Structure formats: C-alpha cells, structure tokens
Amino acid sequence: MKAEILCVGTEILLGDILNTNTQFLSKELANMGFSIYHQAVVGDNVERLKNEFKLAIERADIVITTGGLGPTKDDLTKETAAEYFGKKLIFDEDSYTSIVEYFDKLGVKISENNKKQAYFPEGCTILKNDYGTAPGCIINEDNKIVILLPGPPREVLPMFKNYVVPYLKKYQEAVFVSKVLRVVGIGEGNAAEKLQDIMDRQTNPTIAPYAKDNEVTFRITASAKTEKEALDLIEPMEKEVRERLGDNVYGTDDTSLEEVVGKLLIENNITIATAESCTGGLLAGRLVNYPGISEVFMQGAVTYSNDAKIERLGVKKETLDKFGAVSSETAAEMAEGIAKTSNTNIGVSTTGIAGPGGGTEEKPVGLVYVGLYINGKVKTKKLNIPGDRQKVRNRVVTIALDWIRRETMRSNNASSH
Amino acid sequence: MKAEILCVGTEILLGDILNTNTQFLSKELANMGFSIYHQAVVGDNVERLKNEFKLAIERADIVITTGGLGPTKDDLTKETAAEYFGKKLIFDEDSYTSIVEYFDKLGVKISENNKKQAYFPEGCTILKNDYGTAPGCIINEDNKIVILLPGPPREVLPMFKNYVVPYLKKYQEAVFVSKVLRVVGIGEGNAAEKLQDIMDRQTNPTIAPYAKDNEVTFRITASAKTEKEALDLIEPMEKEVRERLGDNVYGTDDTSLEEVVGKLLIENNITIATAESCTGGLLAGRLVNYPGISEVFMQGAVTYSNDAKIERLGVKKETLDKFGAVSSETAAEMAEGIAKTSNTNIGVSTTGIAGPGGGTEEKPVGLVYVGLYINGKVKTKKLNIPGDRQKVRNRVVTIALDWIRRETMRSNNASSH
Incomplete structure (x- = not known):
C-alpha cells in the first residue's frame, strides 16, 4: 500500500522549525512495508490545504497529516478531511473531558477555543493524545485511510507508536x-x-x-x-x-567506525595514544565516543603549537625547522613520541593545514599528514583534502581511524598465521 | 514572488535522513521576502519527479530542487528540468575539469559515471560546487527560475549563500x-x-x-x-x-562561542591548556575551531584513565582513591596540573560520567565537574546534565567555554579598573 505524509503548518514553510515528524513517520511506515512516494508541507491556508489533501488522497492509500488540529481558526485539517469525505463534525464528550482534565493538571484555565478540539469527523476512530490537548483521528472510508495527527513531535511520536501502529498492522502486506x-x-x-x-x-x-x-x-x-x-x-x-x-x-547498521576500532583494540589488547595538531582533539573525541575505550586509550595530546610538539612529544626542533610542522617527518616524530611517552602499542598523529588561512603554494590548505606508530615502526600518510576547516578535520579523523582499523586487523592476521 | 522547494531523494522518503535542506532554504527565502507555500519531497523516480516538478513550476515563480545531481543513473533532476523546458544537456568542459581536480586532490580515481555531472541544460547558469563534485545550475526561462542544487547540506549551504543569493537579489521586492x-x-x-x-x-x-x-x-x-x-x-x-x-x-550572527573566547584570550595575551576526561578532546576541538588559537592554546591533554591523570597531570593518587575520578577535588587538580605543566595562565578540566553506563546512585550519569585554574586560583563547578552521552559532552564543552569567557572578561575588567 502507498502512504503519503502531509504536514500542515506555516512555521514549517517559513523554516522556523525543522520537520522531524516527516522523518519519523516515513521511517516507521517504511519499516512496516508501506511505500512512500511523496512528502509534502503546506501552510495554514484553506485552499492550498484542500488541493494538497486531494492530491495526496488520490495518489495514496494512506494519508497521514500532522498539524492543524489546534484550537485556533486557522487550524483546519479536520474540517478539510471531513469535507472531502462529506462528513459532519460531531462533538465528542469523552475527548472534551480529557482536554479539560489536561488543562486542570497544568493548572491552566481552559479557553472556549479548545472546545473545537473535541469535534471529529462522523464515524472516525479517535486517537487519544496522552501528551497534549489535540486528539488525533483516523477516517477509514472508500478504501482510503486518513490519519490526522497533531503537530508537536512529542505528541506525534507516542500517538503514532501507541495507537496508529496497532491500527495499521492489519494492512501490512509484507x-x-x-x-x-x-x-x-x-x-x-x-x-x-x-x-x-x-x-x-x-x-x-x-x-x-x-x-x-x-x-x-x-x-x-x-x-x-x-x-x-x-x-x-x-x-x-x-x-x-x-x-x-x-x-x-x-x-x-548502526555500528560506528570508532566502535569497530575500539573493539578491535580491546579484543587484541592493543593500547593507543593520540597526538593531534590540526584535528585539535577531534580524533580523541571520536575514540571516546565509544564507551569502554578507556581500557586501551591511554592518552591524547593536543599539541597545536610547535613548543607543545617539542615539549610534550619530543619532536626535534631541527625537524620542525627543516621540514616544518606540516611534514611527514614531524607527523612521524609526533606518532612515535606520543606512543613512547604514553607507553602504548600505537601512537597516531595528525598535522596539517585545515584552513581557512595558513596555506602556501607548497603547502596548501587541505595538506595533512597522518602518522601511525605500530609494532615499533612508524609510517605516515600524506593527504590533500578539499573543503572547509570542519570538513578537512572530520575527514582526517575518519581516515586516521580507518588506518588504525586496517593496521590492527593486519597485525592481528599476521600474528595468528 | 512565490518560491517552492522540491527535494529529490529516496533516502529522505524512507526517513533515512532528516531533511534539513528544506528548512535552511525556506528560512533563507523567507528572509529575502519570497513567499513559500509548498515544500515537497519525491524519490528518485522519473514519472513522479516529472509530475511533482510540473506541479511546482506551475504554482511558483521560483523552484529550488535539491538532490538528484549525483553520478548514478537514478540521479535525474537535470534531465527532468531540461526536458520540461525542451533543452538539450550539454557537456561543460570547465565543470569536468573541476570535478577531475576534486578527485585528484582526494587521491581517488574518478569513475566514468562522474562525467554525467558535467552535463547541463543548454543556456543555464552553472553554479560551482566548492565542497563536492556535483555543480548546480539555474535555468531562467519563460518567467520561471529553476535552481538545481546538490543534496548534501554541506554543499547546498555554501552554494546557496555564495551563488544563489546574489543571483536572486535582483528579484527581491523588499x-x-x-x-x-x-x-x-x-x-x-x-x-x-x-x-x-x-x-x-x-x-x-x-x-x-x-x-x-x-x-x-x-x-x-x-x-x-x-x-x-x-x-x-x-x-x-x-x-x-x-x-x-x-x-x-x-x-x-555567525560568531561562535569559541571565536569569542579565542579572541578574548588573544587580545589579553592569556594562554590556556585543557585537561579532558569525559569530554575526551571535544573541548580542545572546539577551541581549535577558531583559526589562530595556536597563539594562546598551548596544550590539550585527554586523560581518560586514572593513570593518565596521575602521570600527565600530577593528580594525586590519594585524591583519586578518596574522592574518585569524578569529583571536585580531581577536577581542581587536573586544571591546576595542566596549567602548571603547560606553563599557561588558564587550565581548564572536565571529569564526569557521560553515560550510558558508569552511573551510581551517588554519582549518576550526567554528573560532571569542570575545573578552572586562573590567576593562580582554582575553582570548580558541579553540573548535572540530562541526556545521552553526546548531549552531556557537548553541553559540558559549551559550559566550560562560557565559563572561560566570563572569567576572562571579569579579570580583564578588574585589571583595567
């Protein structure tokens, strides 16, 4: 069956809020095996809402709307759906009682407007709102299923999971x-x-x-x-x-690269330390994303200045003078330096020009060296990465993590042969 | 003038990614005074894309699409737009050269498929992609403006700001x-x-x-x-x-907190070093976001294990034994330790339980201490932060940066009185 999502709300059209409902609903529907070919957003406007609603319902078997169930005059979703199916709006006593109770709990006086939220298209299934005032509803007519949900994500999510998913189960084909x-x-x-x-x-x-x-x-x-x-x-x-x-x-699935690296290191009892210049702590930050990394991640050093590279890592002043901070030689000494001072099996280093300034013809923005000290040997990798500062740094971190992964797998394979 | 946004991508329809492009573009267009009445998403499907494109262009003066400019066969946006206006697709040598250069820089072999990205509807204005391979383009025909942008937000944002906004300026009414x-x-x-x-x-x-x-x-x-x-x-x-x-x-506007902190430190010639446990390098990473920070940011240490706290920062074993790693006392010794060993004016530290595991009744997930050594004195701050691992850590970093900002302003004011 085909499903469509139609969100109603001028605040989405203006970009004031991010449309997270559509992502949530699409994912849920896709997981249930419904096909989604369209998502749309329209404002709180009678004619445009009518047109968009008509388009959606002609194309799809299931139309899910969000928004437009509020107490004000420009909340029109129920009215539009009722009109499409030629239904009257009927007052529902139970829903009104729930709305009154909700306001009582908040200690807020209910407004006359809120009565509007207790009217529903004749013959529909009412969906209780456990987290707000606007109940939803399902109209099932002429082989079309129209599901009207409120706007706020914290109301949409539980209403969908608790009431809509069970309702749709019988329509799942696969x-x-x-x-x-x-x-x-x-x-x-x-x-x-x-x-x-x-x-x-x-x-x-x-x-x-x-x-x-x-x-x-x-x-x-x-x-x-x-x-x-x-x-x-x-x-x-x-x-x-x-x-x-x-x-x-x-x-x-949801496995992250840092999780794979973390697990490999822990399984093989390989300790690691990081020495970062251009990535400034982001590599350590990615490793620490994986809880439990503390077993093997001994130290991270952010050595952005030349002094720090010399003092903390023992990079030679001559190396910096001769080859510069952004060089294969410096990357190598950084990697070896952090491993030896932290007493770890692996030392990994980054040094480069992340931009926006600092580039020269010989060493342009995006030039980065990664150093990897492993099994007593040090290797370096030269990278040229296009993009802005953030992109360069994130990419370096991914490349470094991937390199650690490959080398760890390799040395692991070698030792087990 | 009326504008519409049409995003093309099955991954959006399936809910695999959140549609942030639409929000960004809507906000920008609204700020420029254009009216937005519809947003839509359609998959990588010829017929549906054609229909949706036709609907959009009939309703609006400006249609902006994102996605479908990639190198694969199901990337069809340019083809669809060209067909609508009865235009041929023409090979653009300059664009191809840029794409080749982009791949060269990455050290990745260009695939034959990528040639497709250098074909454009005849007579259009090509929009350079400074952050990816797919250039965009603008077709201005029959009083309609169609703007085709790539999919990834990192490419869409700069392309829109740098090339589309200047183009649309002449159409702005206010x-x-x-x-x-x-x-x-x-x-x-x-x-x-x-x-x-x-x-x-x-x-x-x-x-x-x-x-x-x-x-x-x-x-x-x-x-x-x-x-x-x-x-x-x-x-x-x-x-x-x-x-x-x-x-x-x-x-x-776009000023970041780290930029404000960086400038304050540099102006006042105050040096800083960081010692991070639970934030694992993210604080250093945020500081290094600000180019030029190297003048004052001397060293960052990621000391996730107790051993590292003792060896690198000189935290006393007794302190760790008596109060634990997550304590005001440890945070204080970490901050003082990093400042003294790095010979800086400020030392800032973080230690806490970021979760998901590791919490106890006495020290629950979200308990974090921040230490700040400044002007020869050390202070600590106790935080209780709700949320997941990533949220806790990001929040700690923001709070630490803000604390540095306030203390630097204060000591600056005090010394100038």
Missing part, C-alpha cells in the same frame, strides 16, 4: 527488513561502480547507496512474508557486496 | 535584514520570558527565538526599502534585548 553495510576508504562513485550490475538488476532485495560524513552506506532491503525469509533474501546479496568491496566494509 | 543575537548560560524559556512583552508586540522588526546546541539565538528581522532603513529598525530592539539579557549575549 515484512520489510533492511541491513546497512557501512563502507569507508572508497568514494561513493567508485563503490557504486563496483556494484553497478547488482544495482542495475535489483528487485528484491533492493540496494541503495548513500554517502555521509566521509563514509558510504549501502542499504539492502528485502520484503517477504516473514523476517526469516527476508533475511534469507538479503544474505546472498550481502555476501556479494562484501566480496567486491572487501575490507572497505567495516560494519553494519 | 530588503529583509536579520541580526542574530547569540545567547548562552540561560535557557530558552527563561530568555523568552525576559523578552515576552517585546515578542508579544513585535511587527517590524520581528523577533524569533531558537534553541540549538545548548545556546539560544534571537533573530531580529526587519523589512524596509533599503538595508540602511532595515538596520535602523533593528537597532533599538537589539539594544533593548541586550539590556535585558546582559552578558548572556555573547555575540551576533
């Missing part, structure tokens, strides 16, 4: 199961190219790429009668994707 | 000028209460509060015939707001 493969170290274009034929012939399961925060994800989604059957459909495609992308696939 | 006052150290509710009567009687200028990332902003917007007139309207309201909120107002 179980949809998704698995997300998380990929790092390869661009979206290249990754997609490697999977082009799979993506071209996709039916069930489907596969969709998405690039975000220096990573690419591939979502494989299968529909079937049972969860087990859906998982069985996903398995061979997942296997194929993993074979083609190799160890660029670092995890699945 | 000048709208906004000034944002940035407020920290007071909640949205309390701040709004102090400004209630101003907010109640607002007409031109308007004033709108917005809470984000532990800060509150008040956007004052005036419309007038000229920018000068609009600024004159804003001035008295700004003065009134500043008087009521006092030094909670830390800056305006």
Whole structure:
C-alpha cells in the first residue's frame, strides 16, 4: 500500500522549525512495508490545504497529516478531511473531558477555543493524545485511510507508536527488513561502480547507496512474508557486496567506525595514544565516543603549537625547522613520541593545514599528514583534502581511524598465521 | 514572488535522513521576502519527479530542487528540468575539469559515471560546487527560475549563500535584514520570558527565538526599502534585548562561542591548556575551531584513565582513591596540573560520567565537574546534565567555554579598573 505524509503548518514553510515528524513517520511506515512516494508541507491556508489533501488522497492509500488540529481558526485539517469525505463534525464528550482534565493538571484555565478540539469527523476512530490537548483521528472510508495527527513531535511520536501502529498492522502486506553495510576508504562513485550490475538488476532485495560524513552506506532491503525469509533474501546479496568491496566494509547498521576500532583494540589488547595538531582533539573525541575505550586509550595530546610538539612529544626542533610542522617527518616524530611517552602499542598523529588561512603554494590548505606508530615502526600518510576547516578535520579523523582499523586487523592476521 | 522547494531523494522518503535542506532554504527565502507555500519531497523516480516538478513550476515563480545531481543513473533532476523546458544537456568542459581536480586532490580515481555531472541544460547558469563534485545550475526561462542544487547540506549551504543569493537579489521586492543575537548560560524559556512583552508586540522588526546546541539565538528581522532603513529598525530592539539579557549575549550572527573566547584570550595575551576526561578532546576541538588559537592554546591533554591523570597531570593518587575520578577535588587538580605543566595562565578540566553506563546512585550519569585554574586560583563547578552521552559532552564543552569567557572578561575588567 502507498502512504503519503502531509504536514500542515506555516512555521514549517517559513523554516522556523525543522520537520522531524516527516522523518519519523516515513521511517516507521517504511519499516512496516508501506511505500512512500511523496512528502509534502503546506501552510495554514484553506485552499492550498484542500488541493494538497486531494492530491495526496488520490495518489495514496494512506494519508497521514500532522498539524492543524489546534484550537485556533486557522487550524483546519479536520474540517478539510471531513469535507472531502462529506462528513459532519460531531462533538465528542469523552475527548472534551480529557482536554479539560489536561488543562486542570497544568493548572491552566481552559479557553472556549479548545472546545473545537473535541469535534471529529462522523464515524472516525479517535486517537487519544496522552501528551497534549489535540486528539488525533483516523477516517477509514472508500478504501482510503486518513490519519490526522497533531503537530508537536512529542505528541506525534507516542500517538503514532501507541495507537496508529496497532491500527495499521492489519494492512501490512509484507515484512520489510533492511541491513546497512557501512563502507569507508572508497568514494561513493567508485563503490557504486563496483556494484553497478547488482544495482542495475535489483528487485528484491533492493540496494541503495548513500554517502555521509566521509563514509558510504549501502542499504539492502528485502520484503517477504516473514523476517526469516527476508533475511534469507538479503544474505546472498550481502555476501556479494562484501566480496567486491572487501575490507572497505567495516560494519553494519548502526555500528560506528570508532566502535569497530575500539573493539578491535580491546579484543587484541592493543593500547593507543593520540597526538593531534590540526584535528585539535577531534580524533580523541571520536575514540571516546565509544564507551569502554578507556581500557586501551591511554592518552591524547593536543599539541597545536610547535613548543607543545617539542615539549610534550619530543619532536626535534631541527625537524620542525627543516621540514616544518606540516611534514611527514614531524607527523612521524609526533606518532612515535606520543606512543613512547604514553607507553602504548600505537601512537597516531595528525598535522596539517585545515584552513581557512595558513596555506602556501607548497603547502596548501587541505595538506595533512597522518602518522601511525605500530609494532615499533612508524609510517605516515600524506593527504590533500578539499573543503572547509570542519570538513578537512572530520575527514582526517575518519581516515586516521580507518588506518588504525586496517593496521590492527593486519597485525592481528599476521600474528595468528 | 512565490518560491517552492522540491527535494529529490529516496533516502529522505524512507526517513533515512532528516531533511534539513528544506528548512535552511525556506528560512533563507523567507528572509529575502519570497513567499513559500509548498515544500515537497519525491524519490528518485522519473514519472513522479516529472509530475511533482510540473506541479511546482506551475504554482511558483521560483523552484529550488535539491538532490538528484549525483553520478548514478537514478540521479535525474537535470534531465527532468531540461526536458520540461525542451533543452538539450550539454557537456561543460570547465565543470569536468573541476570535478577531475576534486578527485585528484582526494587521491581517488574518478569513475566514468562522474562525467554525467558535467552535463547541463543548454543556456543555464552553472553554479560551482566548492565542497563536492556535483555543480548546480539555474535555468531562467519563460518567467520561471529553476535552481538545481546538490543534496548534501554541506554543499547546498555554501552554494546557496555564495551563488544563489546574489543571483536572486535582483528579484527581491523588499530588503529583509536579520541580526542574530547569540545567547548562552540561560535557557530558552527563561530568555523568552525576559523578552515576552517585546515578542508579544513585535511587527517590524520581528523577533524569533531558537534553541540549538545548548545556546539560544534571537533573530531580529526587519523589512524596509533599503538595508540602511532595515538596520535602523533593528537597532533599538537589539539594544533593548541586550539590556535585558546582559552578558548572556555573547555575540551576533555567525560568531561562535569559541571565536569569542579565542579572541578574548588573544587580545589579553592569556594562554590556556585543557585537561579532558569525559569530554575526551571535544573541548580542545572546539577551541581549535577558531583559526589562530595556536597563539594562546598551548596544550590539550585527554586523560581518560586514572593513570593518565596521575602521570600527565600530577593528580594525586590519594585524591583519586578518596574522592574518585569524578569529583571536585580531581577536577581542581587536573586544571591546576595542566596549567602548571603547560606553563599557561588558564587550565581548564572536565571529569564526569557521560553515560550510558558508569552511573551510581551517588554519582549518576550526567554528573560532571569542570575545573578552572586562573590567576593562580582554582575553582570548580558541579553540573548535572540530562541526556545521552553526546548531549552531556557537548553541553559540558559549551559550559566550560562560557565559563572561560566570563572569567576572562571579569579579570580583564578588574585589571583595567
């Protein structure tokens, strides 16, 4: 079945609030196996609301609206839906009692306007609002299901989960199961190219790429009668994707790169310390995202100045003078310095020009060196990263984490052979 | 003039990502005086995209799309717009060169697919993408303006601000000028209460509060015939707001808290070092957001383990044994320790339980101590912060930065009296 979401509210149109309801509802509906082809937002205006409502209901089997159930004159969603189906609005005593009680609890005097919130299209199913004054309702007529929800997310979420999901269960045709493969170290274009034929012939399961925060994800989604059957459909495609992308696939679903790195280090009892210049603590911050990292993450140093690099890490003054702070040589001494002074197996360093200023022809903005000291040896990586300061730094952190992951896996494989 | 926003992307329809582009674009367009009556989202599907595009362009004078400019076959926005206006897609050599250069910088091999991103509807204005591979474009035909932007917000924001806003200026009917006052150290509710009567009687200028990332902003917007007139309207309201909120107002427009702190430190020649436990480098990371901080930011230490606190900062073992790592006493020794070992005027420390685990009845998740060593004295602050790990840590960083700001201003005022 096809579902659409129509949000009503001038404050969304003006960009005063972020439309989180649509994301929430879409995700929930997609997980239940309904197809969503349109999302729309319209203001508190009779004609435009009518037109948009008509478009939605002609295209979809299920239309979910949010907003426009308030007590004021420009709250018109119930009126619009009732008119479309030729229904009268009827006063509901129980709902009014709930609204009165809600105001009593708050110690606020109810206004005459609020009475409007207790009127509903004849024959509809009323949805109790446990977190606000505006009840919702479901109209099920002519093979169309129209679900009217309030606007505030803290009212929409519980109303949907507690009352709408159980109502829609009987309309679910299939179980949809998704698995997300998380990929790092390869661009979206290249990754997609490697999977082009799979993506071209996709039916069930489907596969969709998405690039975000220096990573690419591939979502494989299968529909079937049972969860087990859906998982069985996903398995061979997942296997194929993993074979083609190799160890660029670092995890699945909500796993973060720092979690994978953290677990690898802990499992193999490998300790780590960080020495950051251009990333200024963001690498340590990412590692510390993973609770439990304290077992292996011994120290982080943010050594932004040359003095700090010398004093804290033992970088040689000659190295800085001869090669500069942004150099392979400095990155190497930083990585080795932090590992030795913190007595860890791994030392990782960053030094570069994150911009916006500070670039030269020889060393432009975006030039970054990452150093990695591991198993008594130090290696460095030279990067040229386009983008603004924030983007450069975030990308460096991802590349550094990925490098730690690969080297840890490698040394682990080597030692177990 | 009427404007509409049409986002293209199955990942938005499925709720995989939050549609922040629409909010950003709506706000910008509203501030420029354009009317927005519809926002819509459609997937990567030829027919539905065509229909939705047609609806939008028939209703509005300006249609802005995001997404669907990528390198893959289901990226179809340019094709759809070109077809609507009966235009051919033409290869643009310059754009292709830029894309090739972008990939070169990344050290990533360009894929054949990416060539698609250098084709544009005949006669359009190409919008350079400084932060990604997909250039945008503007088609101005038959009294309709169609603006095609990429999908990722990081690319959309600068492209819109740098290239689209200047383009649309000549179509503006009134000048709208906004000034944002940035407020920290007071909640949205309390701040709004102090400004209630101003907010109640607002007409031109308007004033709108917005809470984000532990800060509150008040956007004052005036419309007038000229920018000068609009600024004159804003001035008295700004003065009134500043008087009521006092030094909670830390800056305006895009000024960040770390920028204000950085400038204060540099102006007064005050050096600083950080010692972080629960925030794990995020405080240093925020400071380093401000380019030029290296003049005063000497060292940052991430001392997540007790051993690191002892070895790097000289926290006494007895202190840790008696009061625990999360204590006022430990925070104080950390702040003093980092300042003395880094030879700085200020030392700031964080230690706390960011969750999700690790809380006890006596020391629950969200309990955090911040230490501040300044002018030879050390103070600590006890915080109880609700929310998840990420929220707790970000809030601690903001509170610490604000504390540094206030203390630096105070010691500066004291010494100049």
